[in-house]
Amino acid sequence: MAVHTPMHSTVGGPLSYTHPSPLPPGTLVRVRLGTRPLLGVVWEAPPDAEPVPAHVQLRALDAVLPLPPLDATWLRLVAFAARYYQRSLGEIAMAGLPPALRSATPEQLAKRLQPPAPKKPPRKSARAAAEAAVEPVAALPAPPEAAVTLSAEQRGVVDQIAQHPGPFLLYGSTGSGKTEVYLRVVQRALEADPQAQALVMVPEINLTPQLQERFATRFAPLFGPQSVVSMHSGMTEVQRLKSWLAAHQGQARILLGTRMAVFASLPGLKVIVVDEEHDPSYKQEEGARYSARDLALWRGHASGAQVLLGSATPSLESWHASDPAVGRYLRLHMPSRIGAGALPRVRLVDMRQQPKRTVFAPPLLEAITARVQRGEQSLVLLNRRGFAPVLFCTDCGWKSDCPHCSAHQVFHKGDRSLRCHHCGHTQRVPPACPSCGNPDILPLGKGTEQLEEELARLLRNVQRPDGQPARVGRIDADTTRHKGALEAQLAQVHEGEIDVLVGTQMVAKGHDFRRITLVAAVQPDGALFSSDFRAPERLFCLLMQAAGRAGRDAGYVSDQGSQPEMWVQTAEPQHSVFTALRQHDYPAFAARQLQERHDAGMPPFAFQTLVRADAKTQAAAQDFLRAVSDAARQGQLPHLDDVFLYPPIPMTVQRVANVERAQMLIEAADRRALQRFLHAWQPWLHWVRSQPQYKGVVRWLMDVDPLSL
Template sequence: MEPASFSSLLHDDAPPPPAPKQVRQRVAVLLPMPFPGPFDYAAPADMPLQPGDIVVVPLGRRQETGVVWESSPSLPADFAPPPQRSVDANRLRPVAELLDLPPLPAELRHFIDWVAAYTLSPPGMVLAMTLRLHMRGVPVPSMGWLLADPLPATLRITPARQKILDRLKDGIARTTTDLASAAGVGPGVVKGLADAKALQSVKLGPERIFAAPDPHHNPPVLEGEQQTATAALRQTVRDGGFSVTLLEGVTGSGKTEIYLEAIAACLEQGKQALVLLPEIALSAQWMQRFVRRFGAEPAVWHSEIGQRARRLTWHSTANGSATVVVGARSALFLPFANLGLIIVDEEHESLFKQEEGVIYNARDMAVVRARLSGFPMALVSATPSLETLANAEAGRYRHLILPSRHGGASLPDTQILDMREHPPPRGLFLSPALTEELSATFARQEQAMLFLNRRGYAPLTLCRTCGHRMECPHCTAWLVEHRAKKLLSCHYCDHTEPMPAACPTCGSDDSLTAIGPGIERITEEARQLFPDARILVMASDTLGGPATTAEAVAKISRREVDLIIGTQVVAKGWHFPHLTLVGIVDADLGLGGADLRAGERTIQLLHQVAGRAGRASTPGRVLLQSYTPMHPVMQALVSGDFDAFMAQEAEQRRPGFWPPYGRLAALIISADDAKEADATAAALARVAPYGEGIQVLGPVPAPIAVLRNRHRRRLLLRTVRTIAVQPILRRWLGMVKPGRTVRIDVDIDPISFL
């Protein structure tokens, strides 16, 4: 939107108010909306405003919440958005209200500007991740009671009243509920004393809903490599200043315990800490470890918590009473009062990349937030991303390595089951060699796991008579059968429809057949093979949320489960001491297609899954069912040489300056009409940038060419590492005016190529 067109929102075509005699302060206010920058307003003479103040301002005929803004001193010149047209002072509308809220810290405001400029997003949409959901329903300070001085001479004292008076002799104000509970009487006794003027009401401070984690509560006993890494990380936190540490360790090496000690060092300095996890709603065991170490739970931030909890957490981070927050990627935008440490656990996980709205990678933006604010952070993984390894190799990140498991546990023995030599029976998917190992494991009263990263019963349903394939009506994707619910579902747009009895094309009855296995089909096969085994399915659509996940974990720990069958959820750092066998049903899944990171992602996922086996005293085994046993990923998993595989990946990417040795950005054009998408993509191609070290690939249809009824085309901009893509993209996009229904999304540093 052009500045001239949105300036009308500021004055609503109404006559300007009469100019007051006082000189009014001009302030820029950023709103959590997709405008290219802040709007100018006038601060009333009795309302001096500072950057960061949260205010209510008129916008058109309504009022909106925004933040007083200023230009960011930390923004690179190449990233700066174009200047906006200024509104005449006599046409400025006044700020309506200054909210009684903590101002957004300067570091957070500069971070928002940086993220907006890097991702080519409207800054207001980045601000929305901090502001939008949490401004209304602000927690009101509670009222408490103190003893009146002097007590009324005519006050009648009863045993119940005396208990209240005794409780208040320490001079600490308490709420009605707390006071009655502490004295063991009813709230009516407190009310009676108040009516008798024996108590005086006072406003209490902010509600502290989070107990303070104690850094000295239960420190672990660490030895050898763990102790060395812990000392180094704690010293980094004590020294302060910006730094990034890569904590790399094999599965079961105690990485969590080590970075919890870094959090303890942060708390000892009176600062706040943030831990980012890829799937916080599923991290029941992590919470148990935290409570065991610190004696209290951290504040939690993710999509599963309710709005009141979100508001309380937002305000507690702003006033500093929430000293440790564990959350999903959006927790990075909370208004911490004194943030001193960020931990990104499982830093290689693609779930840290937000793919819609503001498209950003929380791992990379966490590094930026730490740098802008000048404090240390740590990236933690058993299988670090190639980007992170390249930064460590270049000396930009410190690298701590834990090569062995904690407590004397050994790494599992990994073997490949060549499915050409050990094929399963017709119509089944588990090799006889794998089922024999499962039987032996159950006979020893040990637990086993089967892994298949595919939800549902089958990924494709077709008609045996005419060959019709059941497709999503809104996407270029097959419908996945969910047999337990008797539904066909699209995993891209969530479209569902009942499983038909007859083919919708030829009308043949009972001709639809499932092709390929999903996790439900493997469960069905396992129940037939092992009717006495106690089976638990762990997938995102079966676990539901934190409560059901915690119960599932408890059942496994109590040895009430013999066989776990799961999708990628089971790879998330679980510690099951009695699990000794992991069978990977389709190790080749994910290696197909032209995805730049297919091999890297597959080895990371399978390595993490394999790491669930043999984490205690009993050795573990991992069996990989594969039709391509000589693939480099399979060979690296068998040898356990993750470093050699990643070095090979680096050598393949370096010559073509593919990330991390070059820069990459994607333009995704989408439109209601295929011709409009093609026309805009062709227009972009005609004016594509060129020059030494710059290459544009495309346009081509995206792999998911239709998504939610929108036709999609893709171009890739690739440059050498010394050339920033943002200025090039800004100029390039400014040369093309898309159609009314066309949207162009920019993905800097893309991870997914769908």
């Protein structure tokens, strides 16, 4: 039985319970662990499991839930994820099930599974009834596929997918029509098999509604209004349970979702699509740190489903795997935009040649002004929310540091607050410096809130073609906190009510803004000098994706007599990232980065795991990591000679919510050697943690294939 055992307990495998009759693996049941009622999944006993001693009295199951068992492929997926990511079986199994199911009793679930009683139709007059009797019944509208003509590139890609098992990497430029390819591939699979199901994954919640609308428009006429469902953390627990049940019982043919959807129960799974596969949001950063993209590939292989990864800027791991010399994926290419639309011209502004403290260079401001006057829209990208990253005292040097974290509190001007984006601590802005009493405390740096205010000031005398003043809007995590806020703000952009949109990366990818013809990145240089070797890749992908928001509607651009542009304000215009960006040359950028990583022995040419310790003091955290490193050497663990254990160091933000954090990197040239070493190391980690001198260690965890160091 797989149940969610306490984190870091030594009980990580299945537990034994009794039941009067045999239950097939995958059966969902209610059990007790101690005094806690829990959801459990019946699991096949491991081959090396020892028989239960005769004197041990096992507990009986509390109840069996009235649902079909989870299929064998789902069970293998969970077992693999637990083994690979070094987590307990029950933790992964429960993470793959909706919260409302974990707490449901058989009676509650049976009630939910009952079909709703049909509503009584309103009473009609005799004349109305007679008219209705002869009125023809409206047929479901025909799917709009016939109205969509595939480009030669799309047609070639769809044909290749039909002829090969995959997995595939669809490398298509922004606006090349990747979504239509997804639709065709899914439709072919669903029409070929009446039981077939498809999983379509997106990296972020805000991309789900527009994709669901497009899929529902295409497939509801073919397979019914309930054939397309969603699953993501923005839904209520009841909504997630409803979608999960529809997929588990085969009623839903298509499931759209974020990374959690990779664990959805889909017994008829035939196609998996991972859109924007490069996005780091597919990596879970709390709890079980799994990669949904990588698990999608494993699940497709295990279930015989085709897997299609899509991106205009693939991850370097996927690009390397699709190299013909490597041959793990089949690379498909769609370089052209639909409708003969041109990719935006990239213009670099050397900020070293601009006056100090310039926020918007005059040429960029002139370009934005011209777009507003023609009725076009612009997008300004800054990946930092708030008004300013920190408040600063000009007299004593005080900064608005968080009292609980080794990070600054961000100044939010709208509600005059200081907020820590790590622990959530919030306080009012002090009227004077808390250290010296100086009333002259100033914002230092720029955030999206400040850019919005500055643009509104600079454009206050600029008019739209209808004579109305220019309108500036902002979309970030602060403006979209409330339910429905994001959808309402996106609707304003699509309807032309916003002329200049200021936003973070949440609006830089995936959205189809038809009137945006200019995109500007105002402060991208910070990522160029990061200690994280993945920072240039993340920056290039973000800028390429942002550039792709400009000029997506070739007809609109042509009617306007306009040309899409991407402006980048930088003090490093000669940097290789910007050189490749100007040419929209992802292959050249990827080749350079992969060569550098190969020379340095970095992923994808090596494999990494981070071991992190959280403790009351930094010394305690690092001491624990040194102790487990020494234990690995003293215990002569398997493949010790094949791995390299770096010394422990503080994390970049070393204190969060009054907890000190340290980490240690383990690296190996061979993935299997690393996995076998980690598996053998687990008992030693538990043993060291149990020693009295490490009482100050709050927790430890492993992050296999980390995306940030």
